[in-house]
Amino acid sequence: MRADRPEGPDRRIHFGGDYYPEQWPEEVWAEDVQLMKEAGVTLVTAGVFAWARVEPRPGEWDFGWFDRVMDNLAQAGLRVCLATMTASPPPWLSRMHPEILPETEDGRRKWPGGRQHYCPSSPVYRQYATRLVEQVATRYAQHPALEVWHVGNEYGCHIRQCFCDVSAADFRRWLAERYGTVDVLNEAWSTAFWSQRYDSFEEVLPPRLAPTFANPSQQLDYLRFSDDALRQCYLAELAVLRRLTPDTRVTTNLMAHHKPVDAFEWARHQDVMSLDFYQDPYDPDEHLRAAFNFDLMRSALGGQPWMLLEQAPSAVNWRPRNSPKPPGAMRLWSWQAVAQGADAIMYFQWRQSLGGAEKFHSAMLPHGGTDTRAFREVSELGREFASVPEIAGTRSRAETALLTDWNSWWALELDSHPSTALDQALINRAHHRPLFDAGVACDILPPSSELAGYKLVVVPNLYLLRADDARRLARYVEDGGQLLVSFFSGIVDERDRVHPGGYPAPLRQLLGLRVEEFWPLDEGVRVPVEGVASAGPELEPGTEGDLWSEAVELEGAEAVAVFGSGELVGRPAVTRHQYGSGTAWYVGTRLGHTAMRGLLDHVRQAAGVDPVLPGLPSGVQATVREDDEHSFLFLLNHGDDSAVVALPEPMSDRLSPGSGAVTSVSLPPRGVAVMER
Template structure:
């Protein structure tokens, strides 16, 4: 947020679209916003067609009145650059901006995000608009921060048109310099793919069979970069016109096309859109992982939940409302994991359009509704604890995740195409989350020295430098857990020679002779004595994957039982330098992975926020030099009792409630305790 903002507080509000309503409704909007405890709104996201109805002709008068009304009501504005969805006239005048799929089909106007990210025409018109918006509102008292674009890569993840092809060739020239270097990186000696000129290179369009995997990988990199160049072009204008105003853009959860760690370098505050599913009993686990990514991406800095739903969404096959108390619980989960703003899509529920059945803070039924009452109650709660804003969390454990490895892992023509990076990340993160352990999420290029425990769900693609960094981490006393099919290829998707996993072979003390992916629905038994308890052939199974592992210094902690790999190591432990490296050669069931990670983290000296947490209760800490807040959230369906390590006061209880040593949480209950 702005350094010169008048108050320290957790911002609360939602997307505001006054252009959808007659002007006489606007006064009611600001009155009810104040009643609901709103402090900030996002405005202008889809206003391009209204403020520039014809090329170069601007109509800002109505938006001036919107900004003034909000300012007079004491509300701050997260002001969008208005470029998320081009107006129809732009596609009519310049159809070359429209994106194409890999099989050559054009995507037309009528929805949103109908632009090719590489289009210089789109970028020219977009930056021209941004300059107008930034210049006009640079000194407006309501301006809190800039919101660039919207959900980059949501609908157009990759474009394969001729404009993108030309941009891709330019990108490749900058990356490789010469076509010979490109041929080497892409292993084009295979299948007679050698290029004599960059002009011969195309995007990985629909081909008779598998496209070159290195080409596909580079196209993921290029497509992410093309989207980011759109963002950076607008950012450059904002930095020039309003250098003191912070800038953000809303990322999406588990969003493969956009490398959150790379994008974090170009934002002043991270923002996330997250829509939890009331039909999913474990939806809070996916949220927890995404929230940890947002907090970690800028070294623990507070972030913004820029969109969530007050109740039901409109885009799932079946859209459940959030039962009473659920919206509050999930909102506080974001705060507990580092959010300093809770925003919704949207303020007033639309009467028409594709999202008319998407819930809003102010529903079709008006202010006399359950949703509005719950929203208003949450607004009052957030206002009662403004000191939370700016506090941070500390973690001794980290999940190591890499977007480029993700792109490479899920390519075709692999031993198995059933490997899903998001599922692997969630499984390992869940084991730490349910143990009550604070966890960061970092790339392998991060500074790892401050962590006692690193958990690697998968690093199929691993460069020599990052492998060396992991080796130095363990050698210096760190504890590392690496799961299967890691350290297999380099940055060009070429296999590391010298035996799998060559860059980690010495660190792990083993060699993988051969991959044995499991058939759909198949499982493999594991026996031995896994840390956390004895394991028998009938008690523990792995699925999805197995490997023929040869020991080269490591000890076998558990072995496969039955089948072709019977007696071969399944889980290993290797003392290396002053630390320890573990390897897991199959996908363990949740309880067994949890038991293994519990043992390793205890060896590493990584402890839960609170020992003995009841099942499905989350505990996190945010603190600064003056205050320490303990958040307790009950994601379960029954009452839970939490024993506190010392007397604390519940900041959400009525005034006068003294310190307690026991907290009773009803289902969906929340407590914010302070020392």
């Protein structure tokens, strides 16, 4: 495996974008390479949608044109993130084998004409895909431009689940491997309910459209199976690449906090994590969504630098209204990715398409050519990244961990629950934002992780909690850790069966409480939450909770806040429990941001977790990346006003050479500074 940190002249922040020479006449290619060099491009992604061009007919190969593309890039000193070309099957494949086409839960077939028109379980698709990968890897294994392999593309973007007969057979095979016997399956799925007992695996179907609520355990397993089916496509291609190019790194581009694809499971099979992230310029809090996703990518492979493989230079084409990024936003958001661990900043796409569904999606080189704001901003950013190659390979260190779990996410958002308004992504970000705003570094991990090195662990929601993970949390607190858990956690096991013993059974002793009843709040309803004098953090007058409430009975914990009115008036809303040498906190409602920030500030201070810089101005992000030789402090102003940041010691701004050492930094709106001790 290639090292994740390059040395010598190869140490740099890679910069570039998706390159589609097949969309253009060959005489344009020389201009592409010339302008890439002018823009500071060092790496391009190529071949993503080239299958129909390199295999125009079954088994007939035409790589000559792509050879010239690779050679042109290599001669210019550019590197290639080389796609396996399998993301969109050519029309001839679905004409010959219509059985590869996916079906929806109500039996409708999805047809060619877009992309990703394949059933993930299809052995025919995998056969043709791996045959193509064999050709590509054999041909370019030793090519001097090859930097990293890019397998598939945005798995689960358009086809998240398939319900066809091929998938049904694959699901039955998967269940037989998971449960062994149908009796074990019946127990796991609670099939005594509604006369659903199976006599053999052959009777089991995917959770297709049914008259009423489907079996939740069946739905959960189908979500697991669907993720695994997508991953099996990836692993089939990976096996070819490992055999033919064992020393070349492999990645695939995940989408932002993408529910169908378990990032932690996929990370186990990648050499470097890659993310596609498209900010919405209309959303003033978009940097907060980015912050969560960037921390997730950095954490998924133990803090290793990752790749922002796709973002938009300006506008996208697929939202109802597509605003361009205002001046400075593209630079700010790109540097945010670097500040949170990225060693490659890439775009979709290099040259803006003239036709097709993405012709109005922005590009590094727009329709208007080089005399455009987008090209000027991109080129300037390329020069900035080239000026600080030492950042590549440095890492961040966190004393706080936020736990999330895809299995729990899948189970939480199924139907027939106390409330279907719970949104795991929003709940996660509501707990991540107070840490981000305070300037606290945070790793995002699965609950199976080793927690001993963290001073504070935050659990936004683990509705599904395995018994061994619950014991791990208890040991963490018993050994002196500070743990904060929020509502509706520890309710069911991995089969989506309620833990016996009263809610939240696996956490009752740790939290020192029992939840007697859930009281979800109606849309728009808020309940006052009042602090208990001298018991904990002060809550501002007017603090409220929404979305959720619970009837909590104390079993050793103490209330630090109570509900101020309604059916639960006077009942605990926030609790604290000394357990062993540590403390476990519980939040039984969704607090507003200000109250949640105050609570988490109190808890992290008790844990001894300090921000990167104290007293950060509102809207300013501060992060650190370092190694044995360098320590970089990144300051980014996401606010609407200018800000002055006091530094703990004299530092130099690497983006303003010659400015000398300073003790404070002035940041305009969308301003960026990279300080080095």
